[in-house]
Amino acid sequence: MSAVDLTVKLGPLTLKNPVVTASGTFGYGTEFSPFLDLSTLGGIVVKGLSLRPRRGNEPPRICETPSGMLNAIGLQNVGVDAFLQEKLPALLPFDTAVLANVYGEREEEYVQVCERLEGARGLAGIELNVSCPNTSRGGMQFGVDPVTLERLVAAVRRVTSLPLIVKLSPNVTDIGEPARAAVAGGADILSLVNTFTGMGIDAESRRPVLNNVVGGLSGPAIKPLALYMVHRVAKAVDVPIMGMGGIMNAVDAVEFFLAGAAAVQIGTSNFLNPGGAATMVRDLEQWCSRHQVEKVRDLTGGLRT
């Protein structure tokens, strides 16, 4: 087997390999130490951080669906300060890019969280989660209105020197629009997709399965939708893309590279196959080797149409 070059460069962010674990599905990283060596991963995106700790929604918070799951965790997290004091230092020993996923109810909250993250040792970048309800705009998501989104990204851009990833919501008519807005605001990288809005109902009790009524759909069910959106965004903008949505194995990852992603994020798969992200790095290397692909980055956008 010839050596495969797995490194990928996403603008200012260089990853040793393109396999990154997705926010909200990998805890703060060390939870997975019993299952894999964190240093084998290209990167880790931690659970979404808000300014203050959040307890999240009342349970039930998840619901299984055909080849997918709905979640309405409600962004339970330790808050940015505890992250900096307890969680981030625990990741210093590992050779992987740690990315902070940031969440706010108002533009100022995003800015404040990013300000605190500035200069933090061992932090490789910031990913803005713009799929949360924008409380100052009546609960509409930040990510669906291009104007609000561009302003938000620009505001964060002013306070951070870290590589800035904007994570797009798929719940839009044309994902090219928020993609362009995020780039106009100063995003270095786009990641997509976040979860699709959905709902589960229990016919027996006649109640929503989730206490929150609606939740976000993730897992293999959404893979064909996510692949399409990556393909679409790759045509709309020029910045590198991290693709995600239902990736379960190395072949799925290759499909996202071909559609236009420079790296992938692994979400729901971590729940059922906790060592899977590490296996995927090995399998991806083997796939490339078997297919005479010397550099994994050569796959990006390689779809033949």
Added chain:
Amino acid sequence: MSAVDLTVKLGPLTLKNPVVTASGTFGYGTEFSPFLDLSTLGGIVVKGLSLRPRRGNEPPRICETPSGMLNAIGLQNVGVDAFLQEKLPALLPFDTAVLANVYGEREEEYVQVCERLEGARGLAGIELNVSCPNTSRGGMQFGVDPVTLERLVAAVRRVTSLPLIVKLSPNVTDIGEPARAAVAGGADILSLVNTFTGMGIDAESRRPVLNNVVGGLSGPAIKPLALYMVHRVAKAVDVPIMGMGGIMNAVDAVEFFLAGAAAVQIGTSNFLNPGGAATMVRDLEQWCSRHQVEKVRDLTGGLRT
């Protein structure tokens, strides 16, 4: 088992039961005669009809995905005239509501097809498929722009006296908007959802699986998304709803009723379980009986939140 009243009234359209087969998944009806008695069904929506026959896209046209399938048939159909001469008369012997699904590339084509359908013997209503690319607006779908949609529906409304169903596309930021536009244009009933835009890629050949590159996702994978959209539209408008998306059995149907649907359409399920729609009518009756539901219409909107 006490007798259950399965009839439902959707504005001007009364159905003997709320189980209707969805356009594009049930041919012109008689293809299913070897599997079930068409008279057991509440209704049949035939394959989308255009003014002239269409041969459809080059194959491959479908692609299996986790708990779903993508299709890009390209609206292959016999055309409205052949439908009226050959297909519709063949359905006259059956005691079921026959609904014509109508498709056009321009507003005038929709109007012309509906004009020909006016007065056709045995036709119970029209369903407008507004999820097709609007060729006069650069390929954007009719269903995603509320202004265009309202105009289209109003134009059709003027030429048809039949119950008018508008079938909404789910590929929008807020499905409440096209819902309100369709009602403003004169829709009697809304049906939803049509397929979600997606894509399949074959990693080996590095080519899209579908010759058309993109296709529409249907099947159980989309059920949680469709349920949410039905719930949302039921809150946005006052007209009756036909819900669909991944319904495989009577319990799935009940979930759609609870979310706000007065009737359901069965799509992809027909491919793998060709007698399934008839079974569902029986199972639904039993479900109601077991749960002391005397009239199936009492389930509509019965979600406890």
Added chain:
Amino acid sequence: MIFSGPVSLLENLDLGHDNFLAVLDAPEVGASTEPAQFVMVRVGEGTDPLLGRPFSVARIGEGPNGATVQLLYKVVGRGTGILAGLQPGARVSMVGPLGRPFPPPEDPQAPVYLVAGGIGIAPFPLLSARLLAAGYHPRLLYGARSRGDLVGRDLFPPGIEMEVATDDGSAGHAGFVTQLLDRHLAALDSRTRRRAIAYVCGPTPMMAATDAVLSRHEARGHLSLESFMGCGFGVCLSCVVPRVGQATGYARICVHGPTFPAGSIDWQRIQPL
């Protein structure tokens, strides 16, 4: 009515080289299946995989409840992989029989050739049994990649003459099975040749080549085509194939076929799968 419902797996024999024989307890299907008709089989407990897979009925046997349906299949992907892992007693969903059978030769004097490529052998044991019963003496020409891929020969009734071809020469003729057919037809006098009929099943390129051989010799034939199938009974419109002289339309393999007369398919317009 066409059967649609669950059936039990009675046996699942490993024939080597990824080939299996599944024996299914499906009396209704077995009672009415004609050669080259197929069934849609759906495996798995959930909705992934979602769709059925088409398989020719290879043989009809006798089981505890009447006829059994026997499928000869090759593991190529997820569906067939799951099927191969099932133990006797497992249940699968079946719809069938579907499609148009191979029509009988009609001419009692016709030399009859069965031309099989790889797992395209599947419909021929049943066809052979019916042809023998009708007094024909079919000759099987069977091509495969290599000796080990020549599976299912013991499913044929006694009295079938067989010739084999392998790409690598490990058994029989070294080369394509179409060459065997070509040789046979060439050896016939021209009147007999025009009475000859070939039944053909195999991968698309092999069938296109066989079609060309038949046309060159002006011999008759019927081809059983393959394609991805979403439903198997004409409504999903996925299995379309361009027919000669129908520039504006397609035939559906599942209902207009899977068998088509030689010379009726527009091979130029078929995209490689």
Added chain:
Amino acid sequence: MIFSGPVSLLENLDLGHDNFLAVLDAPEVGASTEPAQFVMVRVGEGTDPLLGRPFSVARIGEGPNGATVQLLYKVVGRGTGILAGLQPGARVSMVGPLGRPFPPPEDPQAPVYLVAGGIGIAPFPLLSARLLAAGYHPRLLYGARSRGDLVGRDLFPPGIEMEVATDDGSAGHAGFVTQLLDRHLAALDSRTRRRAIAYVCGPTPMMAATDAVLSRHEARGHLSLESFMGCGFGVCLSCVVPRVGQATGYARICVHGPTFPAGSIDWQRIQPL
């Protein structure tokens, strides 16, 4: 490291009334599991169903490759339904052992009660074996709906005293198992009572009731809780439960539990499943 991977089903015994015992060839898991720890088991060949299901390890046995993991389970939905249909030789995915075990009583003189409701019996065969080995004399109080639901009693090591209760009175005490516990504790003198310890597993209302009994008698105890679980190891945040005195936060049953000290759960704030 925690094991994560495929394991083989060696046996799948039908115990009646929808209850089964699965014996799995999982030496790494068996070698390190403590009482009340659980495993996540994923069934099916595709991605539907998607998530694993949590099961307590009921017993650790001896198999061809070392320890076997034995699960006592009740069919309640799709996942357990598919599991029950699997034949020996089938493979499932397993992650484990997970969660915090029941802590030992510590006080060698402690009267030890095992309080089981329905399929909540599952963790007690293993716990009993460990308690007996450590010199304790646990008494099992086992409640179920009806006689036939009292499954798994022969999985216990000899020397365990058992008392049963059934809702319908078809076996043992007619009524709740909590009443048995109440009676036992009431019969103890107050000093012994405070040394008593109960290990409890069952449906949520039964555990809430048992917790109340323990608190009334000022006896100690540990409860093994249930909840829907997406991962089993602390990251999906689905299995949260409100703890007493933590008005602003939740415990995760999978990593902070499934065992919790009596008196630590805020039952008022738990919604019925």
